[in-house]
Amino acid sequence: MTDYDVLVIGGGPGGLAAAVSAKKEGAGVLLIEREARLGGILKQCIHDGFGLLRFGEKLTGPEYVERFEEEFHKLSISYEVQTFVTSVRKTEKGFYVYAVNAKGVREYRTKAMVLATGCRERTAKQVFIHGTRPAGVFTAGTAQHFVNLMGQMPARRCVILGSGDIGLIMARRLTLEGAKVLGVYEVKPVPSGLTRNLVQCLEDYDIPLFLSHTVTRVFGTGRLTGVEIAGVDERMRPIPGTERYVECDTLILSVGLIPENEMAESLGVPLDIRTKGPICDNRFMTEADGVFTCGNATHVNDLVDYVSESGEIAGRAAASYKKRTGQESEKGRVMMDADASLQYLVPQKLNLGSDLGKVILYFRSSRVLTEGTLTVAVDGQKIFARKYQNLKPPEMERLEIDFTGQCLTKESRVLVSIAEGGGI
Numbered sequence: 019m020t021d022y023d024v025l026v027i028g029g030g031p032g033g034l035a036a037a038v039s040a041k042k043e044g045a046g047v048l049l050i051e052r053e054a055r056l057g058g059i060l061k062q063c064i065h066d067g068f069g070l071l072r073f074g075e076k077l078t079g080p081e082y083v084e085r086f087e088e089e090f091h092k093l094s095i096s097y098e099v100q101t102f103v104t105s106v107r108k109t110e111k112g113f114y115v116y117a118v119n120a121k122g123v124r125e126y127r128t129k130a131m132v133l134a135t136g137c138r139e140r141t142a143k144q145v146f147i148h149g150t151r152p153a154g155v156f157t158a159g160t161a162q163h164f165v166n167l168m169g170q171m172p173a174r175r176c177v178i179l180g181s182g183d184i185g186l187i188m189a190r191r192l193t194l195e196g197a198k199v200l201g202v203y204e205v206k207p208v209p210s211g212l213t214r215n216l217v218q219c220l221e222d223y224d225i226p227l228f229l230s231h232t233v234t235r236v237f238g239t240g241r242l243t244g245v246e247i248a249g250v251d252e253r254m255r256p257i258p259g260t261e262r263y264v265e266c267d268t269l270i271l272s273v274g275l276i277p278e279n280e281m282a283e284s285l286g287v288p289l290d291i292r293t294k295g296p297i298c299d300n301r302f303m304t305e306a307d308g309v310f311t312c313g314n315a316t317h318v319n320d321l322v323d324y325v326s327e328s329g330e331i332a333g334r335a336a337a338s339y340k341k342r343t344g345q346e347s348e349k350g351r352v353m354m355d356a357d358a359s360l361q362y363l364v365p366q367k368l369n370l371g372s373d374l375g376k377v378i379l380y381f382r383s384s385r386v387l388t389e390g391t392l393t394v395a396v397d398g399q400k401i402f403a404r405k406y407q408n409l410k411p412p413e414m415e416r417l418e419i420d421f422t423g424q425c426l427t428k429e430s431r432v433l434v435s436i437a438e439g440g441g442i
């Protein structure tokens with residue numbers, strides 16, 4: 019059994035950034051990835067648009083991840099691919115990590131770990147579509163895997179349910195490969211994907227978007243032959259009498275992503291019901307000492323630049339992780355409450371043992387606001403305010419707040435909220 023300072027689970031952009039930053043801090047690092055190649059979901063994202071913030075360039079997914087992989091290999095970081103982490107056990111001597119690969123069951127020991135396991139797509143079962151179980155119903159990511167990695171076309175005439183980014187990107191991709199995309203149907207009255215994807219993937223290709231509509235039934239025995247579409251009311255319930263039949267051979271689901279956190283749950287790490295990822299502090303440490311989180315495992319990011327940023331912070335903090343000093347545990351952590359005007363806030367806590375200084379916050383507004391003001395208050399005193407234009411739930415915001423000079427204690431009450439309008 020080999021001992022490590024930091025063990026990273028997941029070799030996507032989050033895990034690669036975490037491993038690189040931990041190694042640069044002098045830690046002994048091992049990265050474990052279940053697939054044959056590093057790169058995570060970016061391996062199949064051959065469209066461009068990655069890295070605009072970090073590199074000021076429009077890169078494809080593989081190009082973006084290649085830059086991190088180069089650095090990863092230059093630093094000679096140890097890694098294992100085709101190795102699936104199945105469980106983790108915490109002991110006095112550190113974490114015991116168990117994984118399976120062609121050599122059998124493997125055991126590793128580490129002082130700290132970074133969970134960079136990404137997220138998985140919601141399936142048809144999770145959105146309650148009635149009918150038979152024919153072939154031809156795919157999640158958007160699976161369809162993307164078929165087309166971009168395996169060179170196989172899964173569709174000729176298709177309907178897309180959900181206007182998430184992956185669905186929009188696949189609407190364009192399938193059109194470019196010769197399929198007829200009959201429409202994208204979204205149950206909500208507003209689209210779920212980024213504005214740039216709505217324009218570049220639907221409008222530019224004359225693919226219709228139907229808001230407040232859903233798929234209620236699928237038909238077909240061997241292969242899908244059609245779907246039933248219905249309009250929905252304001253509570254997203256199908257409206258009787260609005261049903262219509264659409265003939266198609268494929269239904270693509272783009273109905274949301276869920277952070278993958280089986281490892282965190284097995285360690286008893288509490289999850290945030292809003293993000294579905296672990297509750298963490300400004301160093302991306304979860305509620306379990308020595309367990310860090312980053313990327314899409316923490317919350318679903320729309321830009322990979324922020325995934326890499328969180329990986330870097332988590333990796334650096336994991337490298338410097340030692341048992342908390344008495345002083346740190348005495349100072350503890352303070353909760354940052356986000357009221358209902360925010361869909362969510364990450365991190366949820368501030369670690370008072372660390373030198374707080376500038377803290378990066380990621381948040382989503384819970385509703386569309388043409389003008390809004392975000393404020394941070396400590397014990398009822400406003401310490402920060404910023405005006406925003408065009409806040410939208412699908413578009414995550416990043417914010418840096420300087421907490422230098424704020425005398426926070428465990429008892430402090432930090433509240434983050436967004437008010438309509440631009441008054442500060």
Ligand SMILES: Cc1cc2nc3c(=O)[nH]c(=O)nc-3n(C[C@H](O)[C@H](O)[C@H](O)COP(=O)(O)OP(=O)(O)OC[C@H]3O[C@@H](n4cnc5c(N)ncnc54)[C@H](O)[C@@H]3O)c2cc1C
Pocket residue numbers: 027028029030031032033050051052053057058059060063066067068069101102103104134135136137159162183184187278312313314315319320321322323325
């Ligand atoms: C279709 C699509 C299009 C996108 N388009 C854009 C875009 O245009 N621009 C942009 O900036 N961002 C885009 N994104 C978002 C960006 O790709 C993601 O935010 C980013 O890839 C998430 O990185 P990650 O490392 O957190 O997770 P992932 O890339 O999902 O990596 C997680 C890795 O963990 C591994 N893993 C999980 N569990 C285990 C285990 N138990 N043992 C071992 N390994 C494990 C997985 O195999 C995977 O390789 C897009 C995402 C998708 C899906």
